[in-house]
Amino acid sequence: MTSRPSAEPRDIPEATVARLPVYLRALTTLAEDGVATCSSEELAQATGVNSAKLRKDLSYLGSYGTRGVGYDVAYLRYQIARQIGVTQDWPVVIVGIGNLGHALANYSGFRSRGFRVVALLDADPSRQEEVVAGVDVRPFDDLEAIVEECGVAIGVIATPAAAAQDVADRMVAAGIRSILNFAPTVLAVPEGVDVRKVDLSIELQILAYHEQRKSPHLALTPIEEPAI
Amino acid sequence: MTSRPSAEPRDIPEATVARLPVYLRALTTLAEDGVATCSSEELAQATGVNSAKLRKDLSYLGSYGTRGVGYDVAYLRYQIARQIGVTQDWPVVIVGIGNLGHALANYSGFRSRGFRVVALLDADPSRQEEVVAGVDVRPFDDLEAIVEECGVAIGVIATPAAAAQDVADRMVAAGIRSILNFAPTVLAVPEGVDVRKVDLSIELQILAYHEQRKSPHLALTPIEEPAI
């Protein structure tokens, strides 16, 4: 979202990268159901994308399909995982163990998809006695030590908005170069650091925009226009 | 994400719609700080976008700036809120009161940004005794009654993946036409229903992809390639 590192081998478009995890999940489900092979049409249905788009996406990874047959589920699944980089486990730190931090720490989807929560950090001493999801909450000041010790490259910010920029600065200084930000703030980070933002109320507002246009809604402007 | 309703007045590009809430938040902050006027350059800095892009975005709403001066913060803020549709309060139901549902119910950002959680629903009877954020958890079967009674148009799904499609079907049948889905599944919904997806592990995987290309990472393929 901030800067794009120069990719070496084959340059995969950003839009494609964003869809690869979706394909990966669908393939995992298919594999669990014992499906050995699937066509681009089937996979497209399962993931809700156009089949031509899907084929083009996969073609950036290489030619892993067989014409007239389709794709080998296990093999394609592995190739996508390798491209994304989730064949290895990524250590992750979560900062801010409030409601959302709790939910994130307990989210089993991380572990099963190539991520391992190695530390939970919070500046509030009263939270540092807790143990969440088998990991004990440690003081935020331990950040640098943990990053060093575990080789953490990815940080998750689940603090209030006011604290987010400070946390980000400390993370960057500690060597973290990829940040997933749940705080409703725009983060300023140096070149070479990637930030992705997840914002709950923005998503709702986008829905509201479309919803408003669906029905000629009853009340038009219940709140007063401010005087200029 | 599924179907686009035909917009009547001026058609605002989807990319612009996604940025309007960001501008809205920045303007709110500026207003709270007592700033009366700001230029496109200042607002662009605060939101992390290109100033030309920002001006183009705002031009879709109308000509609300003054050349040589900039934008009136309060006035622009109102105009954006009106376009998005958050001058009125949107009633919202949350289904699935697990870790994430708790966090969502407690998230104060909803209330302050045009949304009101009118009901928390869960199929598990043991959860139905709880009171979360001042709202008591009710059985999922109350969905239709609540939607009818409160005029709910937006639903949030925070259930496990396995239950999500059923919940979505019930929501659609009850009259909900906009769904924010936190479950890691692709939802199938009829034409005219909007679904937006928020997926935590997908965001992390996208970060992992870029992270992998930043450093020529030590271990390349620690997991075995499956035999074909």
Place this chain on the structure above:
DNA sequence: AGGAGTTTGTGAACGTGAGAACAAAACCGG
């Protein structure tokens, strides 16, 4: 062995979005 039927991979056309650049419009100081 060969033809019919499938399904991939990709070239080409189209649409959308981003950013540079600039003219038009407003304010300000003298």
Place this chain on the structure above:
DNA sequence: CCGGTTTTGTTCTCACGTTCACAAACTCCT
């Protein structure tokens, strides 16, 4: 009242993403 300065609104160009359409390639059945 007028020239200089600032900043918006918009046009133009380029890059990116999506979709169609089809040839190439593979399997299966006779």
